[in-house]
Amino acid sequence: MSMLELKGVTKNFGGIVACKDISLSVAPGQIAGLIGPNGAGKTTVFNLITGVYSPTAGSISFAGRDITAIRPDKVVTHGIARTFQNIRLFRNLTVLDNVRIAVDKEVDYALGEALVRSPRVKSREREICALAMEHLEEVGLADKAEVRADSLPYGLQRKLEIARALALRPRLLLLDEPAAGMNPEESLELAGLVRILHARHDLTILLIEHHMDVVMELCEKIFVLDFGVKLAEGTAEEIQTNPEVLRAYLGEGYKRVRSQ
Amino acid sequence: MLEYVSGIITFSLIYVIATVGLAVFTGFTGLFSLGHAAFFAIGAYTAGILTYFYDVNFWAALAAGVAVSSLVGVLIGYPTLRAKLRSDYFAIATLGFGEAVRVLLENLDITQGARGLPGIASETTLPIVIVFTVLVLWVARNFVHSRYGRAAIAVREDFVAAEMMGINLFQVRMRSLVFSAGCAGLAGGLFAHYVSFIQPGMFTAALSTQLTASVVAGGMGSITGPTVAAVLFVAVPEALRMASMWRLVAYGFLLVAIMVFRPQGLFGFREISWQSCVRCFRKKPAAAGGGAGQ
Numbered sequence: 148m149s150m151l152e153l154k155g156v157t158k159n160f161g162g163i164v165a166c167k168d169i170s171l172s173v174a175p176g177q178i179a180g181l182i183g184p185n186g187a188g189k190t191t192v193f194n195l196i197t198g199v200y201s202p203t204a205g206s207i208s209f210a211g212r213d214i215t216a217i218r219p220d221k222v223v224t225h226g227i228a229r230t231f232q233n234i235r236l237f238r239n240l241t242v243l244d245n246v247r248i249a250v251d252k253e254v255d256y257a258l259g260e261a262l263v264r265s266p267r268v269k270s271r272e273r274e275i276c277a278l279a280m281e282h283l284e285e286v287g288l289a290d291k292a293e294v295r296a297d298s299l300p301y302g303l304q305r306k307l308e309i310a311r312a313l314a315l316r317p318r319l320l321l322l323d324e325p326a327a328g329m330n331p332e333e334s335l336e337l338a339g340l341v342r343i344l345h346a347r348h349d350l351t352i353l354l355i356e357h358h359m360d361v362v363m364e365l366c367e368k369i370f371v372l373d374f375g376v377k378l379a380e381g382t383a384e385e386i387q388t389n390p391e392v393l394r395a396y397l398g399e400g401y402k403r404v405r406s407q
Numbered sequence: 408m409l410e411y412v413s414g415i416i417t418f419s420l421i422y423v424i425a426t427v428g429l430a431v432f433t434g435f436t437g438l439f440s441l442g443h444a445a446f447f448a449i450g451a452y453t454a455g456i457l458t459y460f461y462d463v464n465f466w467a468a469l470a471a472g473v474a475v476s477s478l479v480g481v482l483i484g485y486p487t488l489r490a491k492l493r494s495d496y497f498a499i500a501t502l503g504f505g506e507a508v509r510v511l512l513e514n515l516d517i518t519q520g521a522r523g524l525p526g527i528a529s530e531t532t533l534p535i536v537i538v539f540t541v542l543v544l545w546v547a548r549n550f551v552h553s554r555y556g557r558a559a560i561a562v563r564e565d566f567v568a569a570e571m572m573g574i575n576l577f578q579v580r581m582r583s584l585v586f587s588a589g590c591a592g593l594a595g596g597l598f599a600h601y602v603s604f605i606q607p608g609m610f611t612a613a614l615s616t617q618l619t620a621s622v623v624a625g626g627m628g629s630i631t632g633p634t635v636a637a638v639l640f641v642a643v644p645e646a647l648r649m650a651s652m653w654r655l656v657a658y659g660f661l662l663v664a665i666m667v668f669r670p671q672g673l674f675g676f677r678e679i680s681w682q683s684c685v686r687c688f689r690k691k692p693a694a695a696g697g698g699a700g701q
């Protein structure tokens with residue numbers, strides 16, 4: 148049984164083949180990693196899963212249901228949430244408002260009630276705020292609730308994106324380079340946070356990351372992409388000893404990263 | 408003199424109603440409309456025709472004006488918003504729409520073409536306009552501070568991220584467009600029954616530009632900012648009794664000055680509230696929470 152399954156997924160952008168015949172499967176509760184050099188097609192895989200693009204060929208299913216070429220705004224209803232490589236916060240809004248927008252999906256009141264701000268709306272709004280604060284506390288951002296999102300330091304912006312994604316109460320969380328721009332210490336701290344959130348929220352996680360220590364620390368299963376093709380998959384040990392992976396991707400650079 | 412002042416206030420507030428509607432659309436979805444005069448005209452003509460030719464009750468006529476404007480908003484929004492048009496394309500589409508409506512008004516029998524409708528019952532009074540202005544401001548504020556308003560802001564800020572939050576772009580934009588069309592229709596109905604005479608030439612692209620300019624100058628993402636700007640744009644030239652040409656020149660300079668000195672608009676994202684007034688008088692800094700931290 149797999150939670151997320153891609154079968155022969157291909158995506159062409161004009162002449163560029165960003166993903167070619169990629170099949171991969173992530174089991175429920177797993178933390179899986181997606182690695183590969185820049186331009187390998189990792190982010191495109193996330194964009195295909197979340198309906199930002201539709202695949203040229205192949206199919207994607209989640210929890211037994213076909214989600215190929217799904218509408219992006221329907222993704223969350225299936226229980227999938229993501230973060231973005233180039234952070235996409237609602238930058239002019241406060242930290243709290245960023246998470247409130249995610250929580251809004253949960254607390255329903257009609258437009259008519261909203262226009263006259265009925266007592267029910269007021270109490271729902273208080274619930275929304277309280278829930279959003281809980282999500283901020285989880286990632287340690289509660290004291291920054293009233294700060295504008297884009298005035299947060301980079302690392303905290305990434306954490307805010309994670310809080311916002313979690314506020315959607317997903318079953319599958321897609322993290323696109325969550326430790327990008329962090330130093331080794333910060334990235335290990337982030338790995339610790341991901342592990343805690345994974346356990347607490349019963350999550351399945353697929354994670355793109357260049358920090359190998361984060362990947363090796365977290366991922367039970369790793370997929371290696373290169374030039375849009377899946378080169379290998381397996382545990383950290385299997386990947387580390389796979390000669391093809393070592394030659395094509397990790398090579399000398401990999402040894403350098405490991406020795407840091 | 409008193410009558411003159413009350414006239415200027417009435418005019419200003421009618422424009423405020425239309426501007427607040429547009430502020431909810433442009434300021435909170437980031438899409439520019441260059442054809443909102445058409446919704447204003449549709450409200451004016453619908454309400455005006457109903458009381459003029461059919462002796463319909465003023466309030467019912469006003470409501471009909473709002474309804475027809477909103478409906479036309481749906482019809483315009485359906486093709487243009489569904490296609491995920493880029494914002495500049497949308498602006499051009501609305502420009503075309505605005506002109507099309509004006510040409511239609513000039514050529515229909517029921518609107519009496521370019522001659523217009525003279526002698527519409529004078530029903531709109533200052534108290535009525537004040538009540539509607541307060542009502543529209545209140546509803547707009549409620550909308551903006553609800554999950555529906557936040558969804559619109561999310562779309563403006565980053566529509567890819569907004570979609571991942573389960574927000575349907577089309578729905579959000581449509582909702583705001585219909586709200587703004589309804590407000591413009593209400594303003595139009597009030598206008599027709601205030602000036603008692605309407606003709607197509609009153610609802611040109613210049614009016615659309617004035618409305619959009621008020622929103623931009625007042626601050627995208629603010630309700631009170633555009634309100635103040637709308638009053639300034641109507642009341643100041645009117646009070647100075649300037650010829651229409653100089654009035655346009657004044658707009659131009661006012662706009663350029665605002666864009667140079669306050670590119671985020673008079674109020675930026677901020678709103679006027681009791682707290683901000685109190686803070687201002689106490690000379691305390693308004694910024695909350697400080698900047699970067701860490």
Ligand SMILES: Nc1ncnc2c1ncn2[C@@H]1O[C@H](COP(=O)(O)OP(=O)(O)O)[C@@H](O)[C@H]1O
Pocket residue numbers: 160163164165183184185186187188189190191192
């Ligand atoms: N929207 C797009 N249009 C054209 N080419 C794209 C688009 N998105 C991605 N690509 C191309 O697809 C390839 C893979 O990109 P991406 O998935 O972002 O790589 P990665 O995340 O592994 O660094 C790159 O060559 C990139 O230029």
Ligand SMILES: [Mg+2]
Pocket residue numbers: 189190191232
């Ligand atoms: Mg990428």
